[in-house]
Amino acid sequence: MARPDLSFDDAEIAALEETARQIRISVIEAINVAKAGHLGGPLSAADILTALYFKIMRIRPEEPTWPDRDRFVLSKGHSAIGLYSTMAHRGYLPVDELLTFDAVHSRLQGHPEMTRLPGVDMSTGSLGMGISAAMGMALGASVQGKDYLAFVMLGDGECQEGEVWEAAMAASRHRARLDNLFVIVDENHLQQFGWLVDREGSTRLVEPPHAPGQLADKWRAFGWRVLGMDGHDMRDILTTLRDAIESRQGAGPTVIIAQTVKGKGVSYMENDYTWHSKPLSPQDYATALADLGAGTGAVRQ
Amino acid sequence: MMTLPMGLAQREVFGRVVSALADEDPRIVVVDGDVASSTKADIFEKAHPDKFLEMGIAEQNMLGVAAGLATTGLIPFVSTFVAFAVVRPLDQVRVLIAQTGANVKITPSYAGLFTGSTGMSHIIVDDLAIMRDMPGMVVIAPADDVEAEGALRWAAQYDGPVYVRLVRDVTARVFEPGRPFEIGKVAVLRDGSDVSLLSTGTQTPRVLQAADLLAEQGVDARVVHVPTLKPLDVDGIVEAASTGRVITVEEHSVLGGLGGAVAEVLSEHRPTRLDRLGFQDVYPESGTNDDLLDLYGLTPQKVAEQVADRLRR
Numbered sequence: 001m002a003r004p005d006l007s008f009d010d011a012e013i014a015a016l017e018e019t020a021r022q023i024r025i026s027v028i029e030a031i032n033v034a035k036a037g038h039l040g041g042p043l044s045a046a047d048i049l050t051a052l053y054f055k056i057m058r059i060r061p062e063e064p065t066w067p068d069r070d071r072f073v074l075s076k077g078h079s080a081i082g083l084y085s086t087m088a089h090r091g092y093l094p095v096d097e098l099l100t101f102d103a104v105h106s107r108l109q110g111h112p113e114m115t116r117l118p119g120v121d122m123s124t125g126s127l128g129m130g131i132s133a134a135m136g137m138a139l140g141a142s143v144q145g146k147d148y149l150a151f152v153m154l155g156d157g158e159c160q161e162g163e164v165w166e167a168a169m170a171a172s173r174h175r176a177r178l179d180n181l182f183v184i185v186d187e188n189h190l191q192q193f194g195w196l197v198d199r200e201g202s203t204r205l206v207e208p209p210h211a212p213g214q215l216a217d218k219w220r221a222f223g224w225r226v227l228g229m230d231g232h233d234m235r236d237i238l239t240t241l242r243d244a245i246e247s248r249q250g251a252g253p254t255v256i257i258a259q260t261v262k263g264k265g266v267s268y269m270e271n272d273y274t275w276h277s278k279p280l281s282p283q284d285y286a287t288a289l290a291d292l293g294a295g296t297g298a299v300r301q
Numbered sequence: 302m303m304t305l306p307m308g309l310a311q312r313e314v315f316g317r318v319v320s321a322l323a324d325e326d327p328r329i330v331v332v333d334g335d336v337a338s339s340t341k342a343d344i345f346e347k348a349h350p351d352k353f354l355e356m357g358i359a360e361q362n363m364l365g366v367a368a369g370l371a372t373t374g375l376i377p378f379v380s381t382f383v384a385f386a387v388v389r390p391l392d393q394v395r396v397l398i399a400q401t402g403a404n405v406k407i408t409p410s411y412a413g414l415f416t417g418s419t420g421m422s423h424i425i426v427d428d429l430a431i432m433r434d435m436p437g438m439v440v441i442a443p444a445d446d447v448e449a450e451g452a453l454r455w456a457a458q459y460d461g462p463v464y465v466r467l468v469r470d471v472t473a474r475v476f477e478p479g480r481p482f483e484i485g486k487v488a489v490l491r492d493g494s495d496v497s498l499l500s501t502g503t504q505t506p507r508v509l510q511a512a513d514l515l516a517e518q519g520v521d522a523r524v525v526h527v528p529t530l531k532p533l534d535v536d537g538i539v540e541a542a543s544t545g546r547v548i549t550v551e552e553h554s555v556l557g558g559l560g561g562a563v564a565e566v567l568s569e570h571r572p573t574r575l576d577r578l579g580f581q582d583v584y585p586e587s588g589t590n591d592d593l594l595d596l597y598g599l600t601p602q603k604v605a606e607q608v609a610d611r612l613r614r
Contacts, residue, residue, distance in 0.1 A: 067374070114401055121372065126396045132362045133397055136369020136377075139354060143330060143375060150369075163393070166359035170366070173357065 001068055001147055004058055006242040012055075013234045019089060020050040020234070021292060024265045026085035026098050028288045031280060034102040037110065038277045039269060040262040042082025044188035044231065045153060048258055049086040051237045052151060056245070061091040064119035070148050071137045073122045075130025076155035076186065077111040078277070083120070084108045092119040128161025130154070135171050135181060138253075142177035149245065153184045157191030157209040165222065172223030175252030182244060183224075183255040186231060187215060188262035190273040206273055219255045231258030266291045302601060303513045305506050308446035308474035311467040312410035316341030318453045319378050319408075320348045328374060329457065332367050334360050334381035339469075340410045342380035364390040364405075368397035371404040376457060382411035383466060384425040387432060398462050399435040406456045407432075410467040412442070413502065413552035414594060417469065420587035426580045429501070430557025432464045433530045439463040439484070440530040442502035445474045448528060451482025459484075466502060470590060473506035475526070485529045487537030493523035496612060497541040498604075500550040501527045501559045507594070508550050510601035515608060522608065527559055538566045542573040548611060550604055551579040552597075576611045578604065 024046050031037045053059070057070040074083045081101055088095045093107070100106035107117040111125030122133040134152035141148050154164065171178050187210075194206030210218075219226045229240035237258075244254050262276070263269025266288045280288065289295075309317075323329040323345065330352045337343040337355075346353040354370075356363035360381060367377040379386055386409035387394070398405045416423045432440045439461065443449040449467060456463040475490060490505070491512050500508040505526045512522040525541045527534065541547060547567065549560040560577030567573045578598060585593065594600045598607055 071372075073369075122369065123396060123401050126392050128361075129365050129393055129397055132365025132393070133369035133372070135362075136366035136371070137373055138369075139366065140370045140373025140375050143352065143370075144373065146373075163359075163361040163365065166357075166362035167365070170356050170359055170362055173355070 003245070004055070006056065006238070006245065008055065008238050013238070016050055016054055016234050019054055020047045021265070023050060023082070023085045023089055025289065025292050025294045026088065026095065027081050028266070028280070028285065028292065030081050030085065030098040030101040032285045033099045035279050036102050037081050038078040040188065040190065040273070040275045041076055041079035041155060041186070042085070043264045043266060043269065044260040044262045045076070045079050045082050045186045046086070046264070047232050047234060048153065048184060048186065048237055049082055051234065051241060053086045053090045055238060056241045057151065058148065061119070064092055068146065068148055071121045071134060071150040073130040073134040073137070073150070073152040074112055074124055075134070075152050076127070076158050077124030077130070080108070080110060080112050083112060087119055093117070127155070127158045128163035131164055131167040131183060135167055135178070138178050138181040139174065141180055149180045149182060151182045151184065153186055156185055156187040156189065156215060159185065159215060160209060168219065168222040168224065171253045175223065178253045179248040179251050181253040183253070185215060185255060185257045186260050187257050188260040190262045190271070190276070192273070192276045194273060216257050219257070223252070225251045225254045227254060227256045229256055229258050231260035232264055302510050305473035305475060305510065307471050310469065310471045311443065311446060311449040311503070312339070312341045312469050314446045314449040315408055315410060315453065315467055316344030318450050320345040322454065322457050323349050323352060326376070326457065328376045329378065330354060330370060330375050331378050331380055332356050332363050332370070334358060334363050334385060336381055339382070340380040360385045360390045361393050364393040365397050367405045368393070368401065368403045376404055376406065378406045378408050381409050382416070382423060383409045383428050384411070384423050385409070387428045388425060391431070395435060399438050402437055402461050404460050404462070406463050406465065408453065408456070408465045408467060411469045412466040413468060414585060414597070415468050415470040415590050418587045418589065421584045424585045426552070426585060427554045427557065428466060429530050429553050429559065430561060433557065433562065437462060438531060441528055442466040442530065443528055444503060444505040444526050445472060445476055447474060447476040447478050447480055448482060451480065452528070455482045455484060468503050472503040475506050475509060485532040485534055487534045487541070488526040488528070489523065490526050491522070491524040493521040494544055495521045496546040496548060496608065497523040497525055497544045498548050498550060498608065499525045499527055499538070499541060499559065499563055501530065502552055504550055504552045504599060507599060507601050508604055511604035511608065514601055514605035518609060520609065520612065530559065530562055533562055533566065535566050535570065538563055539571045542567055542571045545573065546612070547573050548576045548578060548608055550599070552599055554580040554582065556582060578607055
């Protein structure tokens with residue numbers, strides 16, 4: 001079955017950047033209503049999620065369980081509101097529904113729940129599991145002669161889970177049937193608490209989850225094709241994903257390490273690990289919306 | 302004491318039946334944790350090499366892969382040991398399989414004591430308690446090879462997660478070959494009026510033999526086999542209490558398994574004097590099958606002795 005046209009021009013890049021901005025605003029609005037949820041991770045992932053759902057993946061929002069759709073698993077499930085916001089702007093659910101995030105009876109649970117929200121391809125939240133499930137989806141395509149692709153997003157902190165490397169090792173053994181598996185690591189260089197480097201007054205300075213460059217070395221050692229991209233440069237994201245997909249035959253499983261900034265787009269959250277998950281004060285909320293230019297531009301549905 | 306015919310080992314049934322099912326149903330696949338020669342999934346591997354997915358010694362990933370496969374319309378059967386299907390990847394079973402209602406069949410062998418002298422790391426006697434406590438999970442402990450085949454065939458056509466607890470070694474047969482499996486129903490294997498002996502899994506043939514020994518002492522024991530810990534046959538268990546005295550016997554901990562389930566049912570529906578035979582909150586050790594059954598009071602003779610003792614109290 002044909003894949004989406006992956007060519008793009010400057011106008012489309014600008015449109016996708018605008019969509020990512022709207023998605024970030026939706027994240028802030030939903031978290032502000034819920035008074036709970038994660039911020040840093042959804043904001044670091046927003047550009048990549050936008051590229052996947054608005055350009056790269058073969059999907060039908062109006063038919064979310066279409067059997068031939070590409071799969072996406074948010075293994076870093078705590079970024080759920082980022083996924084929901086992306087899906088809402090793409091038409092899977094009303095944008096207004098985002099304000100039910102985390103409330104009882106909502107389809108938008110604190111971590112993604114596939115039995116509630118059609119279009120979520122796997123329930124996640126306990127870290128390290130999504131990659132295994134995506135690998136099962138990719139093997140399922142191979143067993144049944146289907147040509148869809150399986151994408152899975154991991155956090156860099158999540159790559160401390162042993163299951164990630166169980167999956168990496170097993171996928172390499174099945175490389176001949178897994179050139180349809182694409183892992184994207186959102187390397188935002190922070191995790192919830194991390195390892196202390198130093199303390200300046202009340203501020204903890206922490207080490208990143210992995211030493212610089214080591215994440216790529218680890219995946220390479222496990223036998224994967226390893227690519228890199230700037231996870232906030234829409235042109236680089238589209239180019240990298242397009243090239244990875246077009247060159248997949250015989251390549252085995254692919255991992256793309258995306259360099260990102262935790263809290264991207266909100267001045268005071270960027271690179272501050274304490275914004276992994278924290279309620280917004282009214283002033284925080286106002287600043288975040290101002291930083292993201294809320295109230296300007298057109299919403300792209 | 303009555304002699305029962307020996308059946309096939311349940312693991313052998315697993316290899317044969319899943320392979321035969323795959324002849325007819327292209328959706329069936331097997332994921333294996335490097336033990337196919339032990340679980341007899343190698344029978345499947347030989348017949349259906351493209352549907353056999355070796356995952357190596359990495360059970361967390363294996364259960365996750367099974368969940369992913371199931372979302373694509375396939376029906377994965379999991380080949381490993383009970384310990385490595387239930388507790389090692391417990392969170393994967395919980396989050397990816399039970400919570401999603403994934404159509405995964407968790408069908409490990411090496412249940413209970415018969416694990417080839419491996420000791421307490423491999424012998425797990427709380428798997429029924431753990432799996433029974435998971436919303437949405439079907440939990441089956443077949444009595445023999447006939448029921449194992451029925452349970453596996455039933456699991457293949459049921460859409461949802463199923464746990465089937467299978468045994469490594471040859472055990473006695475209690476059912477007529479070809480008997481259809483009925484989910485959620487107890488089977489009264491012997492009538493009696495003095496006491497009802499409720500058992501599950503391959504402990505049932507030994508309880509049947511124990512009832513024979515008790516008859517020689519003038520004790521008229523009813524034997525009720527409970528193959529399905531979930532869904533539980535509440536009516537069948539309440540009916541079993543009509544003898545006025547219930548004793549559960551299981552190759553499993555008395556906490557949370559059959560004994561626990563029966564205690565819950567009786568105290569809610571028909572308070573009845575209950576005794577629970579099985580592992581009394583202890584970890585097992587290694588040894589031959591016969592020595593272990595004797596040590597933990599699960600041979601027909603030991604069951605009969607304990608039942609007679611409890612009835613005197």
